[in-house]
Amino acid sequence: MRKVAIVSGKGGIGKTTLAINLGYLLHNEFNFNTTVIDCNLT
Numbered sequence: 001m002r003k004v005a006i007v008s009g010k011g012g013i014g015k016t017t018l019a020i021n022l023g024y025l026l027h028n029e030f031n032f033n034t035t036v037i038d039c040n041l042t
């Protein structure tokens, strides 16, 4: 299993947008079983 972390100390810079699209592509274009978890440091 591989983990990809998309991290920034600043809010609203596109982490969720990138994570959703990356997860979509990994599953639908590259056939990986994919889990996307969106969380917040606080």
Ligand SMILES: Nc1ncnc2c1ncn2[C@@H]1O[C@H](COP(=O)(O)OP(=O)(O)OP(=O)(O)O)[C@@H](O)[C@H]1O
Binding pocket: 010, 011, 012, 013, 014, 015, 016, 017, 018
């Ligand atoms: N489809 C869209 N069209 C235009 N702007 C968008 C779209 N989707 C997201 N945005 C804007 O892009 C920016 C980044 O959104 P996103 O939610 O991906 O950032 P984030 O890093 O996950 O934010 P947060 O730190 O609050 O979780 C936000 O200002 C959001 O309003």
Ligand SMILES: [Mg+2]
Binding pocket: 015, 016, 017, 038
């Ligand atoms: Mg977000």
